[in-house]
Amino acid sequence: MEVSRIRALRGPNLWSHHTAIQSVVSCTVQECNINLVAGFEARLRARFPAMGPLQPTGHDDAIPMARVLEMAALGLQAQAGCPVTFSCTMPTLEPQVFQVVFEYSEEDVGRQAMELAQQLCQAAWDDSPFDLTAALEQLRELDEDVRLGPSTGSIADAAVARGIPISRMTEGSMVRLGWGSKQRRIQAAEMDVTSAIAESIAQDKELTKKLLAAAGVPVPQGRGVKDVEDAWAAAQEIGLPVVVKPQDGNQGKGVTVNITTREQLERAYTVAAGFRDDVMVERYMPGNDFRLLVVGDRLVAAARRDPPRVVGDGEHTIAQLVEEVNKDPRRGTGHATSLTKIRFDDIARSCLASQGYTAESVPPKGKPVNLRNNANLSTGGSATDVTDDVHPEVAARAVAAAQMVGLDICGVDLVCDSILHPIEDQGGGIVEVNAAPGLRMHLSPSFGKGRAVGEAIISAMFKDGEDGRIPIVAVTGTNGKTTTVRLISHILAQQGKCVGMTNTDGVYVGGDCIDTGDCSGPKSAKSVLHHPDVDAAVLETARGGILREGLAFDRCDVAVVTNVGSGDHLGLNYITTVDELAVLKRVIVMNVGTQGTAVLNAADPIVAAMAAKCKGKVIFFAQDKHNPIIATHRAKGNAVVYTDAGHLIAARGESLLSLPLSEVPVTMNGTVGFQVENVLASVAAAWALNLPWEGICAALRNFSNDNDNAQGRFNLFNYRGATVIADYGHNPDAMLALVRAVQQMPATRRSVVISGAGDRRDQDIRQQTEILGDAFEEVVMFEDACQRGRKDGEVLALLREGLANAKKTVSQCEIRGEFLAIDTAMDKLQPGELCLILVDQVEEALRHISAKVAAAA
Numbered sequence: 038m039e040v041s042r043i044r045a046l047r048g049p050n051l052w053s054h055h056t057a058i059q060s061v062v063s064c065t066v067q068e069c070n071i072n073l074v075a076g077f078e079a080r081l082r083a084r085f086p087a088m089g090p091l092q093p094t095g096h097d098d099a100i101p102m103a104r105v106l107e108m109a110a111l112g113l114q115a116q117a118g119c120p121v122t123f124s125c126t127m128p129t130l131e132p133q134v135f136q137v138v139f140e141y142s143e144e145d146v147g148r149q150a151m152e153l154a155q156q157l158c159q160a161a162w163d164d165s166p167f168d169l170t171a172a173l174e175q176l177r178e179l180d181e182d183v184r185l186g187p188s189t190g191s192i193a194d195a196a197v198a199r200g201i202p203i204s205r206m207t208e209g210s211m212v213r214l215g216w217g218s219k220q221r222r223i224q225a226a227e228m229d230v231t232s233a234i235a236e237s238i239a240q241d242k243e244l245t246k247k248l249l250a251a252a253g254v255p256v257p258q259g260r261g262v263k264d265v266e267d268a269w270a271a272a273q274e275i276g277l278p279v280v281v282k283p284q285d286g287n288q289g290k291g292v293t294v295n296i297t298t299r300e301q302l303e304r305a306y307t308v309a310a311g312f313r314d315d316v317m318v319e320r321y322m323p324g325n326d327f328r329l330l331v332v333g334d335r336l337v338a339a340a341r342r343d344p345p346r347v348v349g350d351g352e353h354t355i356a357q358l359v360e361e362v363n364k365d366p367r368r369g370t371g372h373a374t375s376l377t378k379i380r381f382d383d384i385a386r387s388c389l390a391s392q393g394y395t396a397e398s399v400p401p402k403g404k405p406v407n408l409r410n411n412a413n414l415s416t417g418g419s420a421t422d423v424t425d426d427v428h429p430e431v432a433a434r435a436v437a438a439a440q441m442v443g444l445d446i447c448g449v450d451l452v453c454d455s456i457l458h459p460i461e462d463q464g465g466g467i468v469e470v471n472a473a474p475g476l477r478m479h480l481s482p483s484f485g486k487g488r489a490v491g492e493a494i495i496s497a498m499f500k501d502g503e504d505g506r507i508p509i510v511a512v513t514g515t516n517g518k519t520t521t522v523r524l525i526s527h528i529l530a531q532q533g534k535c536v537g538m539t540n541t542d543g544v545y546v547g548g549d550c551i552d553t554g555d556c557s558g559p560k561s562a563k564s565v566l567h568h569p570d571v572d573a574a575v576l577e578t579a580r581g582g583i584l585r586e587g588l589a590f591d592r593c594d595v596a597v598v599t600n601v602g603s604g605d606h607l608g609l610n611y612i613t614t615v616d617e618l619a620v621l622k623r624v625i626v627m628n629v630g631t632q633g634t635a636v637l638n639a640a641d642p643i644v645a646a647m648a649a650k651c652k653g654k655v656i657f658f659a660q661d662k663h664n665p666i667i668a669t670h671r672a673k674g675n676a677v678v679y680t681d682a683g684h685l686i687a688a689r690g691e692s693l694l695s696l697p698l699s700e701v702p703v704t705m706n707g708t709v710g711f712q713v714e715n716v717l718a719s720v721a722a723a724w725a726l727n728l729p730w731e732g733i734c735a736a737l738r739n740f741s742n743d744n745d746n747a748q749g750r751f752n753l754f755n756y757r758g759a760t761v762i763a764d765y766g767h768n769p770d771a772m773l774a775l776v777r778a779v780q781q782m783p784a785t786r787r788s789v790v791i792s793g794a795g796d797r798r799d800q801d802i803r804q805q806t807e808i809l810g811d812a813f814e815e816v817v818m819f820e821d822a823c824q825r826g827r828k829d830g831e832v833l834a835l836l837r838e839g840l841a842n843a844k845k846t847v848s849q850c851e852i853r854g855e856f857l858a859i860d861t862a863m864d865k866l867q868p869g870e871l872c873l874i875l876v877d878q879v880e881e882a883l884r885h886i887s888a889k890v891a892a893a894a
Contacts, residue, residue: 038102039063040137040155045144048559049628050587051621055123055140057587058110058147062126062135068102069133074162081161085109085169087116101126102158103135109154110147111139117176119146129611136611146180186210188226188476191491199495201505202591204567214498215505216590217537217571221498227473228445228498235443239472240285243317245442252441254434255466257452259319265306269299271318278321280468281305283313293384294410295321295391304387322452322466326412327423329432329449330479330490331439333497336432338479338488339424339456345379345408345417349400355389356381356396359408367483368417375481379408379417420478422485423456430459438467446494448474508573509566509590510722511625514599514644515618516771517715518557518577520750521599524703524719524740526575531736532728537565540577541765542748542879546570553880558582562589573726580621584610588628595725596625596651597636597718598644602770615643623647634725636718639666639677656725658717660710662686678721683707685716687724694730702741703751708781711774712751749879751778754890758868760784763876763886767794769801772808775873780812784871788815790862791875792855793836795827802832803839810843813873815865818851819858856885863889 042061050057071077082088089108091100104126111124124139141147153172160167185193189210193203196214204213211224222229227236238244246256258275261284262268272279281302282292291312293305302318309316330338347358359379362368368376379385381396385408389395392406400406412418431451439447453465460466479488499505508529512522519540526538530548538545539561544552546568552561557579565574566589578588601619612618626635626647638644639657645666648655657670658678671677676689680698683706687694698707701716716737723733749765760782766775779787789809793802809816818836820829833851840846852858855877862872863886876882 038065038068038106038155038158040106040151043148043151044585045141045147046138046587047144048587048589049591049624050583051624052125052138053123053140054591054628055121056142056144056147057123057138057140058144058151059136059138060151061129062103062106062137064102064133064135066133070099071102071105072097072100076164077161080164081105081109081157084161084167085112085157088112101128101133101135102162103137105158106151106154107137107139109157110137110150113153113157113172113176114139114141114146114150117146117150117173117180119143119176119180130613143180143183145183146176149176149179183208185212186225187480188474189223191476191480192223192226192494193491195489195491195495196505198492199499199504201495201499204563213567214495216509216566217507217574218535218569219503219505219507220567220569221505223494223498225473226446226476226494228494231445231472232443236472238442239444239447239470242282242284242469245470246319248441249438249467249470252437254438254441255460257320257322257466257468259317261315261317262306265303268306268316268318269302272296272302275318275320280319280321281309282317282319283309284315284317285313292411293387301391308384319468322464322468324452324454324463324465327451327453327456328420328474328478329427329435329451330474330476330488331435331444331447331449332490332493333445334436334440336427336435337424337493338422338490339427340420340478340482340485341423341456342412342414342478343419343421344410344412345419346405347379347400347408349402349404349406351399351402354397354399355394355406358400358406375477376419376483377415377417381408384409414475414478419483422479422482422488424479424488427456428458431456434460434467438470442470444470444472445497446474447471507566507571508595508726509593510573510575510595510597510726511578511588511590511593512576512597512599512718512722513578513580513622513625514597514638515602515768516766516774517599517711517718518579519765520703520712520715521597521718521722522575522577523750524715524737525597525722527740528719528723528728528733528736529573529575529726531739532732534572535570537568537571537574538576539565541579555579559586559589566590578625580612580618581610583621583624584612588624590628592628592630592633593625594630594633595636595722596629596633597722598622598626598638598647599714599718600638600641600770601643602768619643619647623650626651629653634722636721636725638714638718639664639670640714654725656721658714658721660713660717676721676724678717678724680707680713680717685713685720687720687730696734696737700734701737703737709751709778710781711778748883749876751775752883754886756863756866756872756890757893759866760871761863761866761874761886761890762871763874763883765879766875768797769804769808772805775875776808776812779871779873782871783869785869786815786867787813787871787873788817788862788865789813789873789875790817790819790858791836792819792858792877793832795832799835802835806836806839807842810840810846812845814845815848815862816840816843816846816850817858817862818849819855819877820851820853855882859885860889 044059046057107124107126114121119142121140127136196203214221243261249256262271278295278297280294291309296302326342328340363378368378435449438449448471450469454463476490479490512518522540526536529536535547539556541555543550544556544561557577559582562576627650631652633653635651635655639659656676660680662679662681667677674690678687685696698704704712752763754761
């Protein structure tokens, strides 16, 4: 078995809505049916007993090794605790070659699962050992390392539940919520609007206390100290017992409480100074340790934190009791579990000594023994939810403390006997205020119910009804994509939107080009969706990007499919028929939101059939108002866009909106059929976004086929009285559309300049000149700048073969170099003639043509 072309599909894709690993698997003849390999399945299940069924109940089909690999990769992830369910194996046209797809929740884990699944299959084949326990532990550890921690994860989960798209900005805990100008950002439990000053104040514990005291919030007396002598002097001023801690710290690191002797203080100072240079001493406040979580202007959760402890049984040593407690599956080494293992370190031994114990002491039965004096969960403490018990005045004090410091999400540490009564009544106080507080104790407390703190944070960031989304229009098809994208973008921009646009020319934000080249894939789309200025996104969505990585978005508001024709990349990536190409292109239709719209070409039966796969509404468009699909759809009260008597009509039921095609320059008074179709699709998309009709019409009136608006899309030039048309047509369907358009234009003689893309099938390259040979008197063929895997002269030979039976061509020539070919054709032009130039290097070729036109003028 050979595994190749492993890809991570990071968005909705050809196979499913899930993120997935996709690969190509080649099997030997014997591996194409493991049922015939004696003992293989038994050996496989002996090594992985939880392996799922390899085929449905009651079937007795041939099971290829590729299917075993699929099920192993999915099963290993599931057994490691990853939430995955989808997988499939599909044969290709190549004998013994399969495509294997399985879901992942974390990409690194999915890739590792693929490697381990291969090892498992090989071990079962060779009857060699496979360490399942080690494999699952490897996946668990990797999953814990790469996935979001519990605090950030709870916020991200709450966002997803609200329909807010999320994307990680780093490998850590910085997460983007939403798209474009509607996006917000978090890092752990900290909002993007939290100021650096507020965070600095919270880290400076002495400054925090001064501010809280000034606001009337009770705090313990204390001050910063310079050395051990000063620390002892401060303790004398305050009065024993005291607390020694770093002035800037978190998670209880370096904190020692209930210090009653100088010897204890000296040890505590050394510990605190090991974490930070600045150390402070403050009055020890007896009572329980509470953490109050404030989000915005309200208290959303509260927990009592208890220090790590064991309870004696009269038989085991304290060290043995700790070891037993740490076996609790809820206790882990990081923050991914609800509890942390109790540390047995110098601080624990010091704490034991203050109680008269050592690690080898055997405490009496029922005797609680503390391993720490502080109650942080990160050092092994436990938490009990007490949210429902918080006195209103206690909650008000916590909110006041958070607002005094300036934190939007704040963990307030309170020490008092009970939160059932006001703090002042019991001599308690707020000892710390924490930025980016851990949420674990509130999400999964050791005792009591968890609180929906992630939802509370999302509600504070996004108002009711907001989902952080901007309008997304995805456009695909064989021809017309780029022009349609530009038209829709132009209409939106005329409405005052900052539009992010991707197409085969580049990436544009607000009209500025921020990247060049073929940018019709998911990487470019993400750059638009992540841009903080973008109010609306219009994305050309090519087949290659969907195959390579899936969609860049989870769902779109409008999906436009212009057409599906032959000759466009068929034969690549196992897409060999027009129907298969249509299945790929309809991915955007299948991922229209329930409130969204699919805009489909009613004149193309394959495209029209995609309506059945749309979860939202459908608007059909076609030039013929009598098209049966248009007529039926409209009769049902649905929206359609068509042409009638030289007018563009947008109809819904009996309601009609109209615009004369003579007022739409790009259609040349309605004579260029494919441009009319592009306009119809664009109007339907704009209408689906509820843009005003007057604004749509105004935008169409000032959009022309010049170089700036639609580069390489039927750009017209006047050259010495002749008409020159530059277009990026590159497949047979485009040739047919261009021929129909050119035949509507008067000309005494017609010539064409063409090359061919080497990555197309022979028949597709040949068919282009077969079409052109019936419409142009002269054909100038040139060799493409990039042959895309073809040998020199191979494409020219295929183009030449296509002219073998040409009905109209009387002259043909072959040129090496695009610009020389353009010069050859243009230099022959006489007034009244027409030349169609099918450009390859779009920008460079258009600059060259423009320069010749300018020079002739």
